[in-house]
Amino acid sequence: MNRAPHMTFIVRIWWVEAPEASAPLGGPRHWYGRVEHIESGQSAAFRDLSALMTFIEEQGGLQLGCEEKER
Numbered sequence: 001m002n003r004a005p006h007m008t009f010i011v012r013i014w015w016v017e018a019p020e021a022s023a024p025l026g027g028p029r030h031w032y033g034r035v036e037h038i039e040s041g042q043s044a045a046f047r048d049l050s051a052l053m054t055f056i057e058e059q060g061g062l063q064l065g066c067e068e069k070e071r
Contacts, residue, residue: 007037009038011052014032015029030047033046034046035052
C-alpha cells in the first residue's frame with residue numbers, strides 16, 4: 001500500500017457522568033471519544049485507547065502494535 005507522507009486526525013474526548021441522583025457529584029465517570037481522518041472523511045466513536053489506535057492503524061495501513069514499539 002502506498003501511504004501518504006502524513007495523516008491528519010481530529011480526536012475529541014469528553015467525560016460523561018452516569019446519572020445517579022444519590023451520588024453527590026453524579027455517578028461514575030466514563031470517557032468517550034470520536035476520531036475523524038481528515039483525508040478520507042471516515043470517523044468512528046471509541047471508548048478506549050485500543051479502539052482509537054485500531055482506527056488510526058486501519059486508516060493509515062499501519063500496524064502500531066508491539067512491532068513498532070520494539071524498533
